[in-house]
Amino acid sequence: MNRSSEWGWWGFGTLVVVFMTTPLILVVLFSFGESALTNFPMGGITGKWYDELFANREFWKAFRNSLTIAGVVVVVSTGIGTMAALTLARMRPTLSQPLLIALCLPVMMPPLVIAIALLVYYVRWVGVELSLFTVILGHLLVTQPFVILIVYARMATFNYELIDSARDLGANSWITFLTVTLPIIRSTVIGAALIALAVSLDEFLITFFTISGGNTLPTFVFGKIRTEMDPTINAIATILLVLTVSSTIIAMKVSRYRA
Amino acid sequence: MVNDRGNQLNQKDSPLVRLRDLSKSFGRVEAVKSINLDIKSRDFLAILGPSGCGKTTLLRLIGGFAEPSNGTIEIGGNDVTRLGPERRPTNMVFQGYGLFPHMTVRENIAYGLKIQKVSQSEREQRVDDVIGLVRLEELADRGTGELSGGQQQRAALARAIVMRPQVLLLDEPLAALDLKLRQAMQEELRRIHNEIGGTFVFVTHDQGEALALSNRIAVMDEGNIVQEGGPEDIYASPESRFVSTFIGEANILSGRRQNSVVTLAAGLDLPSSSGPDGAVILVIRPEAVQILSDNSQVDVRTEGTIVDKVYLGAYVRFQIQLSSDEFITANVPTLNLSKEYFSGDRIAVGWAGKDHRILMDS
Ligand SMILES: Nc1ncnc2c1ncn2[C@@H]1O[C@H](COP(=O)(O)OP(=O)(O)O)[C@@H](O)[C@H]1O
Ligand SMILES: [Mg+2]
Numbered sequence: 001m002n003r004s005s006e007w008g009w010w011g012f013g014t015l016v017v018v019f020m021t022t023p024l025i026l027v028v029l030f031s032f033g034e035s036a037l038t039n040f041p042m043g044g045i046t047g048k049w050y051d052e053l054f055a056n057r058e059f060w061k062a063f064r065n066s067l068t069i070a071g072v073v074v075v076v077s078t079g080i081g082t083m084a085a086l087t088l089a090r091m092r093p094t095l096s097q098p099l100l101i102a103l104c105l106p107v108m109m110p111p112l113v114i115a116i117a118l119l120v121y122y123v124r125w126v127g128v129e130l131s132l133f134t135v136i137l138g139h140l141l142v143t144q145p146f147v148i149l150i151v152y153a154r155m156a157t158f159n160y161e162l163i164d165s166a167r168d169l170g171a172n173s174w175i176t177f178l179t180v181t182l183p184i185i186r187s188t189v190i191g192a193a194l195i196a197l198a199v200s201l202d203e204f205l206i207t208f209f210t211i212s213g214g215n216t217l218p219t220f221v222f223g224k225i226r227t228e229m230d231p232t233i234n235a236i237a238t239i240l241l242v243l244t245v246s247s248t249i250i251a252m253k254v255s256r257y258r259a
Numbered sequence: 260m261v262n263d264r265g266n267q268l269n270q271k272d273s274p275l276v277r278l279r280d281l282s283k284s285f286g287r288v289e290a291v292k293s294i295n296l297d298i299k300s301r302d303f304l305a306i307l308g309p310s311g312c313g314k315t316t317l318l319r320l321i322g323g324f325a326e327p328s329n330g331t332i333e334i335g336g337n338d339v340t341r342l343g344p345e346r347r348p349t350n351m352v353f354q355g356y357g358l359f360p361h362m363t364v365r366e367n368i369a370y371g372l373k374i375q376k377v378s379q380s381e382r383e384q385r386v387d388d389v390i391g392l393v394r395l396e397e398l399a400d401r402g403t404g405e406l407s408g409g410q411q412q413r414a415a416l417a418r419a420i421v422m423r424p425q426v427l428l429l430d431e432p433l434a435a436l437d438l439k440l441r442q443a444m445q446e447e448l449r450r451i452h453n454e455i456g457g458t459f460v461f462v463t464h465d466q467g468e469a470l471a472l473s474n475r476i477a478v479m480d481e482g483n484i485v486q487e488g489g490p491e492d493i494y495a496s497p498e499s500r501f502v503s504t505f506i507g508e509a510n511i512l513s514g515r516r517q518n519s520v521v522t523l524a525a526g527l528d529l530p531s532s533s534g535p536d537g538a539v540i541l542v543i544r545p546e547a548v549q550i551l552s553d554n555s556q557v558d559v560r561t562e563g564t565i566v567d568k569v570y571l572g573a574y575v576r577f578q579i580q581l582s583s584d585e586f587i588t589a590n591v592p593t594l595n596l597s598k599e600y601f602s603g604d605r606i607a608v609g610w611a612g613k614d615h616r617i618l619m620d621s
Contacts, residue, residue, distance in 0.1 A: 164324055165357035169371030169422065179370075183361045258389045 062220035081147025090157035104145040115209035130212035140207040143196035179239035194251035277459035281330035290316040292482035309480030321559035350419035358403040429461035538620040547614035548589035551607040558612030
């Protein structure tokens with residue numbers, strides 16, 4: 001590649017990065033700005049939007065709901081997803097491939113379709129009350145495939161002689177899982193859990209359709225946008241950004257180093 | 260190794276391991292076909308055969324890692340056919356060693372004893388003992404990733420023998436090592452077998468290794484055990500063309516037997532050979548073939564032309580073409596050569612009748 005085209009690629013890459021990160025930077029910036037208009041000039045630096053947000057009881061309710069949902073979703077989807085991936089990885093490909101596709105169908109479908117389908121299913125067919133529980137089920141539907149795919153991919157390079165060795169030395173399959181399989185794939189499992197966390201924390205559509213009363217952080221923001229568009233939503237967005245980005249970064253770090 | 264459970268073996272000569280009609284199919288592939296085999300206590304048995312003949316599958320059946328399609332496995336008088344590996348008195352050294360990467364050498368070796376809930380003091384004692392036995396004292400607290408191939412091999416061996424199995428199974432234990440290390444490990448394995456006096460079953464495709472290490476060899480071909488016996492028996496008395504060429508080098512000459520007389524294509528008759536009429540082969544080892552001076556007396560004698568000659572120090576290797584256009588190889592000790600021979604020379608070759616074997620050609 002010659003000099004000028006190399007510069008061209010650099011320039012193009014920089015532009016893409018700037019285009020994608022500018023909105024994020026602006027959100028963070030305005031969350032600390034004096035101006036109430038989300039506009040330049042933003043005035044001096046202040047923490048007042050955060051103060052205002054933290055004084056809002058609705059915010060704390062939404063925050064607690066988000067954490068509750070995410071907590072349950074992470075534990076359940078990581079547990080079940082890991083078990084499913086380990087089982088799939090030991091199957092013949094002719095069996096595991098169709099199963100894998102079926103299990104991962106939810107991530108290939110538009111979230112809006114899933115949201116509507118779930119709503120109809122819950123209300124018309126099962127007749128359950130919409131609640132955090134129904135939201136959790138919906139989140140599981142979209143986080144589960146990530147966990148399964150990530151752990152399944154890890155198992156492609158897993159040395160099954162290690163499992164045979166553990167069995168040979170007297171471990172039953174549960175002890176083998178706890179003392180050999182899990183410690184070895186631990187970083188991958190943590191990575192998958194953190195990705196499930198990030199997905200659940202900022203999931204909007206399914207939550208919005210299946211929560212009935214109450215809010216999570218994303219639906220709280222949405223409500224605010226419709227009523228009063230004040231800079232506290234920048235503060236929420238910044239908090240969500242920090243949560244999801246940091247969990248994703250930890251996920252990538254952890255799974256890069258040992259896997 | 261047997262001291263713990265030796266009392267189960269009080270009937271002296273009954274085999275420790277008994278395989279009866281053992282078979283294993285993977286879909287349409289019959290990896291192991293109806294094998295019967297007895298392994299005696301303290302045997303160092305080699306399962307020898309070419310790649311893909313079913314050796315690993317047979318070993319995994321004995322260890323409990325695969326369920327047989329048919330047949331039974333008895334160890335120490337108990338039927339273990341349906342038991343998983345964690346419940347068999349066997350331990351295995353895997354082809355890839357299977358060392359746990361998240362544990363040190365010492366933790367690897369202690370793993371099985373921990374699961375058996377052996378007390379800490381006994382555990383430490385036994386682990387230290389085997390670490391000494393395989394000479395890994397200096398590396399005991401390293402991670403397994405820091406070990407060379409030979410050291411990993413010894414760690415895997417230690418991890419298995421610390422369990423004092425009634426039968427130690429080894430899958431191609433030396434195949435991944437380079438030649439020098441392989442020879443050193445052969446000695447090491449022999450020494451360890453002598454010191455702990457256990458029963459070892461190892462799989463190999465290397466006939467030299469089988470001859471060097473074992474006191475019994477079971478030769479496998481296409482899922483069957485085609486011959487079993489001591490190394491000398493197998494080398495001296497192969498029962499088939501396959502065994503004769505797979506273990507050591509052999510010349511094969513074709514012929515026919517009729518009314519107890521074998522007529523070779525190379526144009527000589529061998530009388531008083533008992534057996535059914537039909538196509539036969541004569542098997543003769545290259546080191547048994549002599550180049551004859553005119554007056555020498557041997558049981559079998561024919562003529563040929565030297566087509567190739569390679570000087571190999573201790574002996575000279577001749578390729579000789581017989582009248583049947585078959586070739587025969589003779590490895591003649593350099594000291595026995597009374598004169599110099601050249602390619603193209605016509606010579607007489609022969610051997611003692613006790614040195615060849617006549618087998619039905621299958
Ligand atoms: N898990 C398996 N699934 C299907 N086929 C297998 C499996 N293990 C072994 N085989 C087949 O069984 C035959 C014997 O294999 P193996 O016992 O590994 O031979 P060896 O150890 O003598 O090289 C081969 O044809 C192999 O492809
Ligand atoms: Mg093999």
